[in-house]
Amino acid sequence: MTTVESKPGRARLLIMACLFVVTICSFVSCNSRSSNNTSPKFQQYYVQGEQLYLQYCSNCHQKDGSGLGLLYPPLDTSDFMQRHLEDVVCLIRNGKQGSLVVNGREYNQAMPALGISDLEIAEIATYIYNTWSHQEGLLDVKFVSEVLTSCDSLAMK
Numbered sequence: 001m002t003t004v005e006s007k008p009g010r011a012r013l014l015i016m017a018c019l020f021v022v023t024i025c026s027f028v029s030c031n032s033r034s035s036n037n038t039s040p041k042f043q044q045y046y047v048q049g050e051q052l053y054l055q056y057c058s059n060c061h062q063k064d065g066s067g068l069g070l071l072y073p074p075l076d077t078s079d080f081m082q083r084h085l086e087d088v089v090c091l092i093r094n095g096k097q098g099s100l101v102v103n104g105r106e107y108n109q110a111m112p113a114l115g116i117s118d119l120e121i122a123e124i125a126t127y128i129y130n131t132w133s134h135q136e137g138l139l140d141v142k143f144v145s146e147v148l149t150s151c152d153s154l155a156m157k
Contacts, residue, residue, distance in 0.1 A: 049127025090151030
């Protein structure tokens with residue numbers, strides 16, 4: 001009788017173990033981007049990016065990314081940021097003259113070029129793209145440098 005009782009017990013244990021493994025795998029795959037956000041490199045970029053953002057960007061875009069009324073656009077819930085990551089990287093480097101439409105509103109205040117390094121731009125981009133409503137992960141300096149090369153060549157034309 002013990003062998004009959006142990007088979008249902010083993011089957012139940014096996015089913016519970018399988019459910020546990022499936023649950024863990026689902027959690028890991030659904031959160032793969034955020035698990036990358038625990039890497040030392042990401043943390044370094046993010047922390048330094050926050051300091052640079054506070055120094056260079058928050059006066060206009062505000063500490064909470066909400067923007068400044070009709071003068072400066074929000075970064076938090078920004079359709080422009082969602083659709084134009086590479087353009088945002090170029091804007092950080094080169095600034096912007098003229099109008100920009102964000103969330104259906106036109107903003108027409110100049111944004112100065114910051115005159116900072118590719119690494120600092122990558123750090124700011126990593127910060128703004130992983131704060132508030134954004135979760136893009138690490139924007140490595142290699143990627144940012146490639147983007148900057150393309151936007152620099154476009155600006156030369």
